[in-house]
Amino acid sequence: MDLxxxxxxxxxxxxxxxxxxxxxxxxxxxxxxxxxxFDFFHVITFLFLTYNAVLSSYRSRGNPGDLAFVISxxxxxxxxxxxxxxYENLGADAPVEHKYRLKVVVWILTTLLTVMFAWRVSxxxxxxxxxxxxxxxxxxxxxxxxxxxxxxxxxxxANDYCKLGDEKHELYDSLxxxxxx
Numbered sequence: 001m002d003l004x005x006x007x008x009x010x011x012x013x014x015x016x017x018x019x020x021x022x023x024x025x026x027x028x029x030x031x032x033x034x035x036x037x038f039d040f041f042h043v044i045t046f047l048f049l050t051y052n053a054v055l056s057s058y059r060s061r062g063n064p065g066d067l068a069f070v071i072s073x074x075x076x077x078x079x080x081x082x083x084x085x086x087y088e089n090l091g092a093d094a095p096v097e098h099k100y101r102l103k104v105v106v107w108i109l110t111t112l113l114t115v116m117f118a119w120r121v122s123x124x125x126x127x128x129x130x131x132x133x134x135x136x137x138x139x140x141x142x143x144x145x146x147x148x149x150x151x152x153x154x155x156x157x158a159n160d161y162c163k164l165g166d167e168k169h170e171l172y173d174s175l176x177x178x179x180x181x
Contacts, residue, residue, distance in 0.1 A: 042085075049077060073116060080109040107148050111141050 053074035060066030087102045118137035122130040 042081075046078075046081075049074065069116065069120060073113065076109055076113050076116075080106065080113070083109065103148050107144055110144060114140055 053070060056070040057067060060070055083102055083106050087099070087106065090099055090102070114137050118133050122133045125133060
């Protein structure tokens with residue numbers, strides 16, 4: 001009798017563990033879906049950016065050039081974040097032309113922001129530092145163009161470089177499934 005009671009207790013415990021695991025999985029799925037729709041980090045970043053833009057606009061209300069700079073930078077950053085989010089959300093089945101157009105828009109926006117900030121910073125610098133600022137900005141723009149449009153990364157080459165090709169890993173294979181988690 002003790003064996004039957006212990007078996008029933010173990011079975012009841014296993015059922016409760018399975019139920020608890022299913023509940024945790026459902027909760028995790030709900031939280032994941034909520035976080036996909038409403039990303040708190042993005043909202044906080046957007047609110048911080050908006051607060052700074054409003055504050056900077058208020059401070060530069062007497063100078064139309066400064067006000068135009070603040071408003072245009074804010075608008076470009078919002079467009080850049082929106083385009084990056086759209087690019088992140090594109091699936092593998094998205095048309096290549098759509099991805100390419102988004103990459104072009106992202107590169108144009110980052111180039112425009114880089115030039116605007118370099119122009120703004122170089123206004124207060126002596127000549128030798130203006131040359132450094134514009135040289136660094138130009139190198140960032142050229143490197144971005146190269147990374148976005150010219151460089152076509154060879155994934156197999158990267159895997160060979162990192163030694164993660166198709167070869168079997170003895171240590172990983174020697175682990176049991178519980179240890180792999």
